[in-house]
Amino acid sequence: MAIETDLLILGGGTGGYVAAIQAAKQGMDVVLIEQDKLGGTCLHWGCIPTKALLRSAEVMDTLKNAKEYGVDISGSVQVDFAKVNERKQAIVDQLYKGVQALVQKNKIKVVYGKGAVLGPSIFSPVSGAVAVTFDDEDKEEEIYVSKKLIIATGSSPATLPHLPLDEETILSSYGMLQLEELPESIAIIGGGVIGVEWASLLHSLGVKVTIFEALDRLIVNESRTVSKALLKQFKRRGIQVELSQLVEGVEKTDGQVNLSVKGKDTPISFEKVMVAIGRKPNVDGIGLQNTSIKYDAKGIQVNDHYQTTESHIYAIGDCIDTLQLAHVAMKEGELAVEHIVHETSEPINYLNVPRCTYTTPEIASVGYTKETLPEGKKVKMGTFSFNANGKALIHGFADGFVEVMKDEETDDLIGVSIIGPHATDLISEMSTAIYLNATPLEIGEAIHPHPTLTEAIQEAALDVYKLAIHK
Incomplete structure (x- = not known):
């Protein structure tokens, strides 16, 4: 038997849970489906934990330069990476409890399982019902039917066939946040926002860092003067930057990773490799093929109000082709709900959304x-x-x-x-x-x-x- 609700939201990341709260405040009955933890990538694997690490890196830089401020710290300053991780996790846990409390306060039903959108069926004459399966095999599949559906499934780290992730020696940002010890050396493939943030914090914590960027400058979405200034600062700090360098392959041998770089005769060895070439929208495996919704490798296609080609189904956040930023997903969630409730909303001018990179x-x-x-x-x-x-x-x-x-x-x-x-x-x-x-x-x-x-x-x-x- 299907469970009915006013609004169903598939994905409980920053866009999804904000949309849920906004809708609940408008008097809607809301069900939120999340296969992992509320808060999504930003809270658990992105914005918050990385910025906590960056803060520890800033403190380390301050201590190393204490003499410049007239403060003499006797002896060497050491990084206790276990304590760094402990602090990071404490911040994530506190914010996670806050999100859970907000969802509970607003009487939002959360279903923890994997959701897939259904096409027209005995449960609904139109697409948009969602089937939820659970890790517990003894728990039966549940079907949810709603008047409106918001898809907020987020994104995942991207990679290439010749850069196979194992999250042990060849890592995405997910694997990096699970490191228990700092490596002596690391190659970061990609000089975008994620790559330069990790390069900055790892160098401050004592790791020998080399960035390989296929294009001719770092952070290509910023102005050339800013890119040039960042490169100058990185080189001054001792971060090695290889521009216009294409990594063609990796090979693991004897606890090292050897990078083959186009134009270089011999491979270059590192203890770890991080792949930071961007993120891909999570559009596969969520049932979109059962609908007439249009989507491709860039994400789900929507109009200015976040409606898909099936107007009662909306999509927001990283799973659509807009800026992959947490504050953008939040606003898109709010506006999607506004359109559902009032049948109108003011489109976002994405050009005027602030863009931030948390390097030093x-x-x-x-x-x-x-x-x-x-x-x-x-x-x-x-x-x-x-x-x-x-x-x-x-x-x-x-x-x-x-x-x-x-x-x-x-x-x-x-x-x-x-x-x-x-x-x-x-x-x-x-x-x-x-x-x-x-x-x-x-x-x-x-x-x-x-x-x-x-x-x-x-x-x-x-x-x-x-x-x-x-x-």
């Missing part, structure tokens, strides 16, 4: 970069360096800069890039400013407290008009 130094951007400007659009740029900012100098993190871009025709702020201390926090001011159609002059004329890092934003905004005071 941090990187954040919103809007256009010089490389992504539409052809023919005329702009003016303003810049300001953190080495002229008092707060950055006080904290000892004065490398980096702020870039601000305005549209010459409208005078609107249309792009900001930051590389430097706390860039991922600073970008929120500029994201909000773009959302409110502010001009750089309005940002520059607003009083910013002194001494703060935000003054670098103020000065860069004024520099668009050649009005910066400290430049």
Whole structure:
């Protein structure tokens, strides 16, 4: 017998559980199906645990440079990786309990099992019912039928046939988070966000790191000036970066992994290899073939309101072809529910979603970069360096800069890039400013407290008009 509900959500990651809470607050009866843990990749295998590791790496960097602050630490500073992992897990566990409490508070029914979408059947005349199977073989399959369905199945680490993951010596980000000991050396294949974040934290914790990137620069989705600045900082820190280098194969021998690199005569040996070439949407094995929903290797196709080709079925988050970011999945979940309830919603302008990279130094951007400007659009740029900012100098993190871009025709702020201390926090001011159609002059004329890092934003905004005071 089928179990009926108003809204069924397949996947309990950041997009799925936020959509569930939003719908419950609107008075809907919600069932959430999750095959693992609420919170998904972001909470358990991505955003939160990696940022906890990055914080430990930052503390290690501070201690190693303590003499620069007039603090003499006698003896060597050691990394207790077991304690690092213990702290990381404690943070994840606390947030996990919080998510569970929120779901319970909002009276959302959670079904822990693997769900697959059904086509028209005896349970429903249209596609969208979901069959749930369980690891416990003695537990019978359950069928859920709902008026609306949201698919939020997320994504998984991508790899290539010649880079077979074993999660022991050749690892994805999942395997990296299960390491109990730090390797002496590691090759990271891929210089995107995931690759450079892991490179930054592992180097700070004492690992010899080499990045292999097939393209000619790191973090290609950021501006070339930011990519160049990150490369300079990585090289200064001692992180080896091999650009325009294509890894053609790996071979495991005697506890080492040998990388074959195009154009190099001999393989290069490392203790571990991390594959960080991106993530793929989870669209296989969830029953989409039973429906008329359109999907491909890039994900499920949706309209501006996250409806699939079957209008009562929605899809959000990493399983659709939008930015694979937790805050994007959350917003998409909210908007999908808004459309279900009110039959209208305001589409996201993905260009104006803040993008963050948690390296040392941090990187954040919103809007256009010089490389992504539409052809023919005329702009003016303003810049300001953190080495002229008092707060950055006080904290000892004065490398980096702020870039601000305005549209010459409208005078609107249309792009900001930051590389430097706390860039991922600073970008929120500029994201909000773009959302409110502010001009750089309005940002520059607003009083910013002194001494703060935000003054670098103020000065860069004024520099668009050649009005910066400290430049």
